[in-house]
Every structure is written in structure tokens, then in C-alpha cells.
Amino acid sequence: MISAQAWADAKMVWDFHQMHHEPRPCSVAIGLGSHDLGVADATVDLYRRGMAPLIVFTGATSRTTQALMPRGEAVHYRERALELGVPASAVMVEPRARNTGENIRYSRELLEQGGVDVSSVLLVSKPYEERRAYATARKLWPGVDVVSASTPMTFMEYVDSIGDAKRVIDMLVGALQRLLIYPQQGFMVSQAVPNDVSAAYARLVDEGFTSRLVPVP
Incomplete structure (x- = not known):
């Protein structure tokens, strides 16, 4: 009880965990992998609203997602986005990250290798992970403006x-x-x-x- x-x-x-940022257009939306497909849905919603021209989904598998997402969190997120009508050309996948720091670091590397100019990031997470994701991105990617977002609930x-x-x-x-x-x-x-x-x-x-x-x- x-x-x-x-x-x-x-x-x-x-x-406290929620940053209460107002979504605004950014260079890219990054959906952080987890057990929650709602992160993918929230990222797609922001993409549809014109908040980012490109999506990166990041995440491997973990103890809590292995059974639910055996092909990897980012891969399942991408499949969900395509089901919802996002064109494949607008979705990049980062399949290695196993924690929030790796989510940020590997997504940054992927975008740099792809020649994507990033000045701002719309960081999409579970609602209670907004502040943690924001603080991590500010540390590991200090040159970009970070806007936190999650499923409104x-x-x-x-x-x-x-x-x-x-x-x-x-x-x-x-x-x-x-x-x-x-x-x-x-x-x-x-x-x-x-x-x-x-x-x-x-x-x-x-x-x-x-x-x-x-x-x-």
C-alpha cells in the first residue's frame, strides 16, 4: 500500500523531472530508446508538426527491452514511425547505445558522419527522463541548443x-x-x-x- x-x-x-519546454523547430529530433513506444509516437507527432525535418532513433536492447524489442529499441522505433507514415528518408537509426550518454554521443557521431548541420536538438524521452536527458546532452553536446520533449501526460x-x-x-x-x-x-x-x-x-x-x-x- x-x-x-x-x-x-x-x-x-x-x-521536477519535466523541463516544461515549449517545443520549437530544431535541426533534428532524437528519440531516446526505452521500453516505451510512446517515445516514438511523440517524436513522430513533433515531426508532423514541423518541429524537425529529420528524426534519429537511438538505442540497442537492454534487460528490460530484450523480449519486447528483440531487434533493438531504435529499430522498433523506426518501424513504428514508418507505420505512422514518416518517410524512410527522414529517419536515421543509431543501434548501439545502451545508456543516455551513449544515446547522445552516438547520435552526434551519426549526424556528423552524415554531414547534417546541427544547431539545435529536440530531445524526446519518457516524461520522467526529460531533465536527465537534457543534463546529459548539455554535458556531451555543449554547442547545440537542447529542447526537451515527451508524451504530454x-x-x-x-x-x-x-x-x-x-x-x-x-x-x-x-x-x-x-x-x-x-x-x-x-x-x-x-x-x-x-x-x-x-x-x-x-x-x-x-x-x-x-x-x-x-x-x-
């Missing part, structure tokens, strides 16, 4: 879509831990975490929402 306090804390952390809509509230809260907690520790490891830029968000995070950890935490040396 999840307490009322935990629900309130999770909602606060969810809100509320916290409870996302919980319902996953069907496992504890799993979602665990993911929110894990994503925030990375925002706290990864800047010191050189993986992303540092971002200030408000005191109330830090307190909510600490309470959620104390309540046992810890399955997505990484060991801290």
Missing part, C-alpha cells in the same frame, strides 16, 4: 499506462539519484534540486522505493 505522502512526494519528483496517466505504481515511483527515484550523483562523475551538467524535491526524494528512499538506485562508491 502506497501512502498518501508517498503519492504526493512522487508527484513532486515527477514535476499527467503523473497518474503515466502510472496507469505502466500499470505498476511502485515500479514507476522506483524509476522516478532512480532518475533523481542520477541527477544528484552523475555530475560529479562527469556524465551530465549539475542542476539545482529544490529543497522540497530533495526532501520528497529522501522520504521515498526511506519508504523503500529503491530498486532503481545505483551503488554509490
Whole structure:
């Protein structure tokens, strides 16, 4: 049973993870691979709205996506985009990345090798990964303007879509831990975490929402 306090804390952390950027036209839209095909759908929607002339889908497979996307996350995303009517010429695939840093680094390499001039990136992720993706891109691709985007949905809509509230809260907690520790490891830029968000995070950890935490040396 999840307490009322935990629900309130999770909602606060969810809100912090979202950058609340207004989508605007960029050089390219990059859809970050995951278990969630909604990322592909959101990227296609932005493409249709004229927010980017080109899409890059990036991602290999992971423990959580191997069964669902055996050909690789980026490949399945591309197939979804083509099903939705995006021309093949507008979609590039980066099939090697296994974490957010590799998503950014390998997508950058792919675009440079393809001779694509990139001044701005529309970075499309799961809703609770917006801030982490933004901070990573700012570190690894400092010369471009980064705009974060995801499927527009509320916290409870996302919980319902996953069907496992504890799993979602665990993911929110894990994503925030990375925002706290990864800047010191050189993986992303540092971002200030408000005191109330830090307190909510600490309470959620104390309540046992810890399955997505990484060991801290």
C-alpha cells in the first residue's frame, strides 16, 4: 500500500523531472530508446508538426527491452514511425547505445558522419527522463541548443499506462539519484534540486522505493 505522502512526494519528483519546454523547430529530433513506444509516437507527432525535418532513433536492447524489442529499441522505433507514415528518408537509426550518454554521443557521431548541420536538438524521452536527458546532452553536446520533449501526460496517466505504481515511483527515484550523483562523475551538467524535491526524494528512499538506485562508491 502506497501512502498518501508517498503519492504526493512522487508527484513532486515527477514535476521536477519535466523541463516544461515549449517545443520549437530544431535541426533534428532524437528519440531516446526505452521500453516505451510512446517515445516514438511523440517524436513522430513533433515531426508532423514541423518541429524537425529529420528524426534519429537511438538505442540497442537492454534487460528490460530484450523480449519486447528483440531487434533493438531504435529499430522498433523506426518501424513504428514508418507505420505512422514518416518517410524512410527522414529517419536515421543509431543501434548501439545502451545508456543516455551513449544515446547522445552516438547520435552526434551519426549526424556528423552524415554531414547534417546541427544547431539545435529536440530531445524526446519518457516524461520522467526529460531533465536527465537534457543534463546529459548539455554535458556531451555543449554547442547545440537542447529542447526537451515527451508524451504530454499527467503523473497518474503515466502510472496507469505502466500499470505498476511502485515500479514507476522506483524509476522516478532512480532518475533523481542520477541527477544528484552523475555530475560529479562527469556524465551530465549539475542542476539545482529544490529543497522540497530533495526532501520528497529522501522520504521515498526511506519508504523503500529503491530498486532503481545505483551503488554509490
